[in-house]
Amino acid sequence: MKNLPTLFCGIFFALAFSFSGLILTGHIQLGGLEPSTETLVPSDDDPNVMVMEEGQTRYPLPLSxxxxxxxxxxxxxxxxxxxxxxxxxxxxxxxxxxxxxxxxxxxxxxxxxxxxxxxxxxxxxxxxxxxxxxxxxxxxxxxxxxxxxxxxxxxxxxxxxxxxxxxxxxxxxxxxxxxxxxxxxxxxxxxxxxxxxxxxxxxxxxxxxxxxxxxxxxxxxxxxx
Amino acid sequence: MSNESHRISPSTNPYSSEDGSVRAELSAIDASIRTAALFFVVSAIGWLMIGTVLALMAAFKSHDPDFLGAYEWLTFGRVRSAHLNAMAFGWANNVIFAVGLWIMARLCRSTVDHKGILLIAGISWNIGVTIGVLGILRGEITSVEWLEIPQYATPMLALSYALIGVWGVMAFRFRKGDHVYVSQWYILAALFWFPWLYIVAQAMIIWFPARGVVQAVVNWWFAHNVLGLWLTPMALATVYYVIPKVLGRPIHSYYLSVLGFWSLAIFYNWAGMHHLIGGPVPVWLVSAGIVASVMMVIPVIVVGLNHHMTVVGRHREVWRSPTLRFAVFGAISYTITSLIGSSMALRSVNEVTHFTHFTVGHAHQGVYAFFTMVMFGGVYYMMPRLLKREWPSAGLISLHFWAASIGITIMIVALHVGGWIQGLQMNNSEIPFIETVENTVPWLKARSVSGLLLTVGHVAFAINFFWMLFAAGAVRSRQEPTLLTKERKPV
Structure with a gap:
């Protein structure tokens, strides 16, 4: 390991690996999560798809x-x-x-x-x-x-x-x-x-x-x- | 036994390398970094003392909540966090900047030019930490673990760091010679990893907060990696540097060094998710963290073996040399604390240890018994070479060693045992919670006692250090290295 570019690539990809695996993937999975009603009901268009009921409170509630x-x-x-x-x-x-x-x-x-x-x-x-x-x-x-x-x-x-x-x-x-x-x-x-x-x-x-x-x-x- | 095995390498004596040209070159490098390195060590020791006082306050408050209870700026949550940040960003980073950059410059055989910029960056780093720690005490604490320093102080820290870290990279870029030593890999990698971690964590938690528990994921990716990809590589680089230097014997195995480095680089940075076991995050994230934590056994065993094989048969020299006595204590602690850490990541163990003082004990075993002890060794090695004079008092070094090693051992045992009991009782809902709290008190008192011992050690260290720095003529003229036991006559 005498070569700066090679060594540096290894060092870079080691952390890039967990950065994408944990941080970016975690963000993709959870970063768009929205409040929800307590239960879901089948959609009118497609009964296999569960959706939030209209007019129901969405939790968690915002703080006063x-x-x-x-x-x-x-x-x-x-x-x-x-x-x-x-x-x-x-x-x-x-x-x-x-x-x-x-x-x-x-x-x-x-x-x-x-x-x-x-x-x-x-x-x-x-x-x-x-x-x-x-x-x-x-x-x-x-x-x-x-x-x-x-x-x-x-x-x-x-x-x-x-x-x-x-x-x-x-x-x-x-x-x-x-x-x-x-x-x-x-x-x-x-x-x-x-x-x-x-x-x-x-x-x-x-x-x-x-x-x-x-x-x-x-x-x-x-x-x- | 041959004579050789009783002798400490001549390289412990800064004046007596056999090769005159090597000596001259190292001397020129030392001279080029002297002012900056001295500034960093003095700052590090200053922060160590401040951090110690804050730690003592926090420790006493944890079993005696009325102690200084009327002052808002000294409330437990703030004093404890001020302690952590003073130690992590004041003591640890400054001592890394001193010892790490010095080792890097020496190994790259490159002098540090434009050292004025390095000094200014160092001053502004310390101003940033001061503003940050005062901000925490004033109540501008963020309450994000390991990132408590208020938002307004962090750009200054990031900028100063960039100006400091770049010196290590430049030294590497303009290195002489063909060989790249294992310490250089660790230092180069850590200098690059730390800012990446810090900037991502600042951005995704403080400046542009990510949604919900993504913050917690980022938080523990950062906080665990500060230990694993910043403090750990710097301490390992120091151990890899000082053992062969003092013993005059090469590292046992190049291949183990390579394996140890790359397995740490690949596994450690996934491990932080074990701080979220049982928490409101997807199970796959936690499982990934557990797998990586267990895989950490590989770099730990490999590095431990490599260090052990290098010092084996030379234990008397290790014991005589102040540098190695501290560094080897730290290296042994690295093996122990890492193996405990791997097992703490298992769900069944974590169910007990999570949320308890066990984790606090574990953190101190890592940051103090390993990192700090190694860095004490590094400072004991570096200072005579920078100042061209010896440590004034072997007695004070001895006192420092015994107070620190006994103190930290008491703390680790007390918090591990007390924390384990706390965890078992917390998981038994038939025991009222207040009883589990009361049962931790004796162990927390033992922790305060250990803190007093550590304080004694730090004071001894500081006295010896400043005595050396402002040395009287008698200290200046000493030629022989300061060692802790008398040399035995060769048989």
Missing amino acids: GIAQQGKQVYIELGCIYCHTQQIRRPGFGADIERGWGLRQTVARDYVRQDRVLLGTMRTGPDLAHVGGRYAGDAGRDWNHLHLYNPQTVSPGSTMPPYPFLYETREIINEPSPKALDFPADSEYAPPPGYEIVPTRRAEALVEYLLSLRVDYSLPEAPIPE
Whole structure:
């Protein structure tokens, strides 16, 4: 191997091989994937061809504006380094048995995401369906207490606290309706006369977490009955 | 035993090559790259120290979440990522630019001309990394693994890299002599592969995001190949260079070298898909990654065998030479970590190790126990030749070696065992999740202890380095190479 052109060709084609095999082929297969209705119906023209039903909702749904802002907070804080957003199939790991999701996630679940946050580390639990696990006002309250200081609702957790997403302030006249509702005798509650209220970033982040739910079927990934 | 087997090659002593013309030529090459190489090593050591401090913070936070918990810019996700980028793009790339380009210039027997441009490119690379790491701490982190540096800093990095990498290619283009040594293949290939990987990953994830999980495919094609097609070839090139140099004995087999190089080039770049096992990507992509990961056994065994056969019977010299003690530790780690990596790609093993601290341990075995240890060896070899003076303290080298080797061993064992238990428990839904978290804490504390040991080693290294750089007269006048044990009298 004394010859620069020969050596260089080998070096070039070695990487070109996987670049076309993985990246380009992967892109051809998945790069045009679109949201879909939950089930398909036979086409009017050709009953052997399955098509999406007219007028049905197409999943995954787009994020709301505030949830999109919350995703940015999720990115800024590096949540991905301890939390995945992918549910593995039954029989491979215990994701579904742990209640982290209703079904495995598939490529189509991510097609609306401008940044895909699959993650590779589960220092904490998976969050692909966390909005289904902690839903509504109860879920919102839980998430705020948990983010302010995880020990409040999850003693023994190694998750960092995010006090900088909250404001501790003196109660003037009426307490804020948004103030965190600590459990009675919680050692993390603010002193009497003070309250802890979420900043806009905390509110956005929690709305994002609440929006994370894989509670719809896709043709290739139905939720089992 | 003959006298020969007890002697370290004269080439360890920068002043005493037998052939005067060879010595003069190497000396001219060393002189031409000295300023740039010194700049890169000093930067590398600076980043190593910064990366170490960030690593310690992240390590303590992982078992004591309230530690520095009130500061947003020091939250775990950012400190951990700042650590990774400081080490990967600060320490690793700078030390590669120093040692890799120096080896390339020497092997090509070509002096580095227009070195001012190389120096400017090096300065702008380091400014780019600084902006990037500060950006991560400020919250402009991308949350794309191994590509956390904010978008605005990356064009500067790409441009600086192009101006640095081209020197290696130019050295090769204008090389003298007929023979091309195995280290040159690795360095030339890596210099070309790294920008391709980086630009594709930046383009398809950050600048013009591909749809959905295609991003994840690109992400792991990039991130795994940074290790396999950038750090690994550079470290192997260094091992291939320093072993024969120090022992004065040629590499065991040319054919094994060829086989090892091309099998790495062909298989490694498919392997990254094993990071997506069980994930929402087509199964064929993952299977391709698993096949390639298992095929990696070939280059690993071949290279391991080739290195082993070259040093066999000369273990005392390996132990005496600071360069080889580090480089051979790294080479052995390469074999071990790669074989563990191949087995981690099997679905049944991956089901346990995926998403756990096992993977973190594995990454540190690759990047630290292999790459970083080899590069320490490379710096121990290069500096006396660049500065024409010896390392001031054998004791500090010894301390560096023991702190680093014991420290990294503790970390690897703790994270592998702790991670394996974590994986088994995570896959057993009868164990509450919070219990699996609590059970990792003792292992994470052991990791922090190992971090403290590594810090001791890095401080010893830095003290010795700067002592040498700003050496007092006593150090300057030393003629004998600094070795770690006394030479035994020939029988």
